[in-house]
Amino acid sequence: MMTIDAAARALAAGTTTAARLVEDALARISDPAGEGARAFVAVQAEAARAAAGAMDALRRVGRAPGPYAGIPISIKDLFDQAGVTTRAGSVARRDAPPAAATAPAIARLERAGFVVLGRTNMVEFAFSGTGLNPHHGTPRAPHDRATGRAPGGSSSGAAVAVADGMGLGAIGSDTGGSCRVPAALCGIAGFKPTARRVPLAGAFPLSSTLDSIGPLAPSAACCAVLDAVMAGEEDASPPPAAALDGLRLGVPSATYLFDGVAPPVTAAFQRALRRLEAAGARLIDVALPEIAEIPAANATGGFAAAEAWALHRDLIGRARDLYDPLILARIERGAAMSAADLIALMAERARIIAATAPRTAPFDAIVAPTCPLTPPAIAELAAAEAFNRVNLLLLRNTAVANFLDRCSISLPCHAEGEEPVGLMLTGEHGGDRRLLAVARAVEAVLTDRPGE
Numbered sequence: 109m110m111t112i113d114a115a116a117r118a119l120a121a122g123t124t125t126a127a128r129l130v131e132d133a134l135a136r137i138s139d140p141a142g143e144g145a146r147a148f149v150a151v152q153a154e155a156a157r158a159a160a161g162a163m164d165a166l167r168r169v170g171r172a173p174g175p176y177a178g179i180p181i182s183i184k185d186l187f188d189q190a191g192v193t194t195r196a197g198s199v200a201r202r203d204a205p206p207a208a209a210t211a212p213a214i215a216r217l218e219r220a221g222f223v224v225l226g227r228t229n230m231v232e233f234a235f236s237g238t239g240l241n242p243h244h245g246t247p248r249a250p251h252d253r254a255t256g257r258a259p260g261g262s263s264s265g266a267a268v269a270v271a272d273g274m275g276l277g278a279i280g281s282d283t284g285g286s287c288r289v290p291a292a293l294c295g296i297a298g299f300k301p302t303a304r305r306v307p308l309a310g311a312f313p314l315s316s317t318l319d320s321i322g323p324l325a326p327s328a329a330c331c332a333v334l335d336a337v338m339a340g341e342e343d344a345s346p347p348p349a350a351a352l353d354g355l356r357l358g359v360p361s362a363t364y365l366f367d368g369v370a371p372p373v374t375a376a377f378q379r380a381l382r383r384l385e386a387a388g389a390r391l392i393d394v395a396l397p398e399i400a401e402i403p404a405a406n407a408t409g410g411f412a413a414a415e416a417w418a419l420h421r422d423l424i425g426r427a428r429d430l431y432d433p434l435i436l437a438r439i440e441r442g443a444a445m446s447a448a449d450l451i452a453l454m455a456e457r458a459r460i461i462a463a464t465a466p467r468t469a470p471f472d473a474i475v476a477p478t479c480p481l482t483p484p485a486i487a488e489l490a491a492a493e494a495f496n497r498v499n500l501l502l503l504r505n506t507a508v509a510n511f512l513d514r515c516s517i518s519l520p521c522h523a524e525g526e527e528p529v530g531l532m533l534t535g536e537h538g539g540d541r542r543l544l545a546v547a548r549a550v551e552a553v554l555t556d557r558p559g560e
Contacts, residue, residue: 109296109326112276112333113346116175119167126160126167126178126223129276133180133225136274143272146247147265149185149195151226156180159223166221176333176344177221181277182269185227186234187211188310196312197230197262199243200423200430211310213321213338214279220337220344225275228265232432234281234314235416235439237289237502238489239264242432249293249483251528257483260290260502262314266324267294277325277334283314283412285478285506287322288518292478292530293502297551298324299331299517300509301540306338313419315412318510328517328547335540347541349548350472353388357533358471361393363400365505369480372522376529377477380521380554387553394474396467398460402511405456408449409441417442434495461512461537468536473546476505478518478530505532515540517547521554 118124134153137144144151163178172178183189186196188207195201210218218224229244231237239261240246247268249257259268263280267290270278280287282300291298299322306321313319323334332346359381360366369377385391416439424431424439431439468474479502489495509516514537518530533550535543 109270109273110276111326112176112179112330115179115276119178120175126163127157129178130156130160130180130223130225133273133275136272137225143247143268144274146245147229147268147272147274148182148226149197149229149244149265152224153226156223156225163221163223173219173221174344176337178223179221179277180223180225180275181217181279181334182225182228182266182275183214183279184263184266184281185230186281186312187214187279189214194312196234197232197241197244198431200427207310209310212307213311216340217279217334217337222337228263228269228278230264230266231262232435233312233416233420233439234262234283234286235412235435236261236499237285238495238499239290239293240434240486240489240495246486248486249528250295251483256486258293258486258489259483260293260479262286263290263324267291267296267298270294270296270324270326277323277330279334279338280322280324281311281314282320282322282510283318284510285503287324288478288506288516288530288532289502291324291518292520293483293528295520295522295528296324296326297328297331297517297519298322299328299335299544300515301335301339302515302538303513305540306335313415315415317411317415320510328519328544328551331517332541332544332548335544346548347545349552350542350545352384352549352553355389355546355549356471357384357389357391358394358468358474359391360396360399360474360476363396365399365476365508367480368501369477370482372482372527373477373480373529376522376526377531380531381475383553384550392471394467394471396464398463399508401456401460402508405453405460408453409445411453413438413442414445414450415442417445434492437492457511464512473533473535473543476532476534478506478532480504482527482529509534513537515543517543519547519551519554
């Protein structure tokens with residue numbers, strides 16, 4: 109996969125053009141043998157070609173808005189674009205009025221010259237980690253397409269688009285793992301920033317408490333570029349890789365993060381740890397007992413159910429039959445939560461965050477498998493029982509960072525030809541750039557090449 113920095117260098121050297129990059133991506137999207145028809149719910153080819161032409165013209169006269177001008181990306185179907193109806197992966201919102209303005213995070217990317225190819229498929233209203241969508245079809249994960257494997261969600265189309273070269277990056281959202289889970293199941297990088305880092309305005313919410321906006325891309329450095337632009341930083345270049353020698357990586361002990369992990373995940377994760385240790389990283393067991401208290405804190409339904417119900421109850425009253433029944437059941441769980449339940453959950457979250465902070469402070473990152481499973485077969489998830497069981501497993505590890513309001517990234521750690529496995533690094537609240545520097549160093553070891 110071409111990285112964003114490699115494309116930027118080629119654009120600067122004149123060995124490629126924005127038009128060429130966009131046409132290549134559009135060709136992959138429209139390939140009838142590919143996943144484009146399921147990965148995208150709307151392809152904005154005419155606008156993308158016009159934007160690419162404008163970026164090439166500006167670059168020729170030395171007026172390109174930045175080094176990444178002309179690089180094609182996609183955006184998840186929950187981001188507002190002026191004049192476009194934000195459907196959020198659903199048909200229940202198909203008659204909603206078009207957005208009056210583009211989401212600030214997307215507008216910042218466009219001002220930097222990134223070219224939006226279109227809107228990617230997602231789990232309805234972003235409320236699942238499986239990637240299934242009965243309305244628009246489910247894009248198949250790159251691994252074992254003959255069987256049809258789930259891509260992970262909720263940013264399913266985003267991950268498949270990047271993995272298949274339909275753009276050099278994708279913008280998703282992450283409420284409990286929706287960037288990192290599909291990244292892990294599709295063999296790419298996915299970054300969840302500290303929630304307040306990127307503005308949430310213009311992104312259709314799932315949980316205003318837990319939502320964050322993050323990139324999916326070929327590498328940690330690509331994620332760093334997209335994250336910096338969306339966060340409004342003046343310098344969008346990725347941070348240099350951290351020095352690996354002496355890096356302190358905490359490996360949680362006696363927590364549920366390692367319960368029931370599938371053998372291929374265990375094998376790839378343990379191999380990755382051995383390689384990191386051989387390269388000079390210090391792997392240190394760390395007790396994080398409060399993490400095991402998160403499921404009990406969420407027992408009445410959690411923030412996502414409560415906040416989704418508050419948002420959706422009127423629409424459900426008007427268009428209940430248009431909802432995916434599996435998602436509807438998750439939203440309606442919030443109807444049973446009381447104000448007291450929500451207040452108690454807020455207090456428990458604050459307590460767990462405060463108790464965990466000093467335990468993780470001595471470390472450069474906490475490391476764990478992103479998901480305990482490899483991509484499940486789509487056909488096996490049709491029944492509600494199987495769907496709910498697999499969904500909870502896929503999101504179990506990633507949801508910790510959202511609950512703690514941390515930054516977190518998934519990097520592929522499997523060998524070529526193996527089932528995809530993600531290695532998850534979680535940093536401190538607000539420590540996003542440091543975590544991305546650490547991720548670049550770790551990625552270089554896992555891939556046997558310098559991070560890009």
